Amino acid sequence: MRTQIKDILVIPMTSEGLHFIGDIYIRDGIIEAVGSGIKAPGPVDEVVNGQGKVVIPGLVNAHTHLSMTLMRNYKDTCANLQDWLSEIFPIEDRLTEEDIYWGSMTGLAELVRSGCTSFADMYFKQWMTAQACKEAGVRGFLSLTLFGDEAETEDRLAIERLDEAIKGVDILRKDIAVHSIYTCTAGSYRLAAEWAKEHGSIVNTHLSETKKEMDDCLAQHGCLPAQWLEDTGFFDVPCYTAHGVWLQDSELDILRRHDVAVVHNPSSNCKLASGIAPVRHFMDSGLTIALGTDGASSNNNLSMLKEMRLVAMISTVSTLRVDALTPYKVLEMATLNGAKALRADDKIGTIEPGKDADLAILDMDRVNTCPVNDIFSALVFSLNEGNVSSVYVKGRKLMEDGQLLTINEAEVIRETRRCWKRLCEE
Numbered sequence: 001m002r003t004q005i006k007d008i009l010v011i012p013m014t015s016e017g018l019h020f021i022g023d024i025y026i027r028d029g030i031i032e033a034v035g036s037g038i039k040a041p042g043p044v045d046e047v048v049n050g051q052g053k054v055v056i057p058g059l060v061n062a063h064t065h066l067s068m069t070l071m072r073n074y075k076d077t078c079a080n081l082q083d084w085l086s087e088i089f090p091i092e093d094r095l096t097e098e099d100i101y102w103g104s105m106t107g108l109a110e111l112v113r114s115g116c117t118s119f120a121d122m123y124f125k126q127w128m129t130a131q132a133c134k135e136a137g138v139r140g141f142l143s144l145t146l147f148g149d150e151a152e153t154e155d156r157l158a159i160e161r162l163d164e165a166i167k168g169v170d171i172l173r174k175d176i177a178v179h180s181i182y183t184c185t186a187g188s189y190r191l192a193a194e195w196a197k198e199h200g201s202i203v204n205t206h207l208s209e210t211k212k213e214m215d216d217c218l219a220q221h222g223c224l225p226a227q228w229l230e231d232t233g234f235f236d237v238p239c240y241t242a243h244g245v246w247l248q249d250s251e252l253d254i255l256r257r258h259d260v261a262v263v264h265n266p267s268s269n270c271k272l273a274s275g276i277a278p279v280r281h282f283m284d285s286g287l288t289i290a291l292g293t294d295g296a297s298s299n300n301n302l303s304m305l306k307e308m309r310l311v312a313m314i315s316t317v318s319t320l321r322v323d324a325l326t327p328y329k330v331l332e333m334a335t336l337n338g339a340k341a342l343r344a345d346d347k348i349g350t351i352e353p354g355k356d357a358d359l360a361i362l363d364m365d366r367v368n369t370c371p372v373n374d375i376f377s378a379l380v381f382s383l384n385e386g387n388v389s390s391v392y393v394k395g396r397k398l399m400e401d402g403q404l405l406t407i408n409e410a411e412v413i414r415e416t417r418r419c420w421k422r423l424c425e426e
């Protein structure tokens with residue numbers, strides 16, 4: 001099966017500022033050719049007219065907790081992360097497999113509608129999220145998540161169940177997460193690193209999200225969080241971390257030494273009053289900085305478009321430099337850098353031959369993107385979910401002309417409401 005996307009403005013994200021009107025040929029889910037005035041590599045089965053539209057690599061949400069859509073707008077008045085978690089953890093303990101499935105499906109619908117084709121998930125009962133991903137066709141990097149000490153965490157892992165759920169599905173991958181240094185022990189971090197080595201997985205964790213986390217680590221262990229993690233051996237396997245708001249310069253050196261990426265979550269950091277991550281400084285320090293939404297309960301949505309706009313705004317106002325983060329750099333955080341953080345840039349993150357056809361086609365023929373004077377600026381500052389027209393993951397069409405093809409939205413909304421009602425009444 002060969003598809004041609006014709007006469008479209010291509011943003012390949014392979015070189016700063018590069019964009020051109022051309023064609024993309026997709027064969028059996030893989031990008032076969034892309035360029036201006038290129039010939040078809042062979043017979044074409046389907047032609048998609050791209051006139052007036054823009055195609056970007058599918059956005060990569062490099063840190064979220066998908067099923068937390070269930071807790072969207074719940075307990076929004078908590079003073080900080082710790083108070084909020086004390087409200088959230090008791091509900092999470094009661095989540096059933098069905099809750100995880102419908103919470104995930106709601107999240108997947110929201111991801112696709114905002115042009116996102118990949119997400120990295122840290123949560124429990126991941127085999128149910130895997131099931132939802134298989135049906136919806138969205139690419140998932142699903143982390144089995146350790147919580148508490150080694151004994152506490154054993155029954156949450158169920159590696160076999162996730163292995164079974166992702167078997168033969170090449171858009172799903174099993175990773176291993178440890179929740180945080182304030183909820184888990186050094187033993188849990190060591191266990192995660194051992195399992196990752198054994199299973200060829202990569203690891204991730206929340207790191208330096210709040211000042212309290214940093215201060216408590218200094219008080220209890222006499223060192224900064226990244227130093228403490230390095231001492232556990234957690235960074236000896238491929239790793240990425242979420243947040244990093246309070247990382248100090250000595251910690252940036254540690255992360256760079258181990259090639260640990262940081263996933264920035266601007267909405268969550270604002271909403272939970274965690275602070276402002278100095279993203280420009282992190283980049284200048286040589287770190288890979290990706291972008292994520294965090295869970296819908298601390299955001300309160302899952303739109304990477306909103307994250308892109310927010311990180312651009314925050315970087316400008318916090319540095320008093322308009323050029324602190326150019327629109328191209330912001331889009332790079334949401335595409336190629338996400339792929340790099342997840343060690344998946346051999347497959348996704350750019351539009352170039354040999355990569356999987358994970359694409360978002362945007363309709364710019366709307367009032368909020370009229371006129372387009374600078375395409376990168378328009379994508380970061382003016383775009384909204386209404387511009388997202390069609391979405392592909394490995395060549396499979398998940399949305400066409402604004403209609404979801406693999407998810408029954410009405411059913412998802414109905415079932416998610418039912419699950420949440422039951423959780424509230426229990």
Ligand SMILES: [Zn+2]
Binds near residue numbers: 063064065242294295
């Ligand atoms: Zn998180």
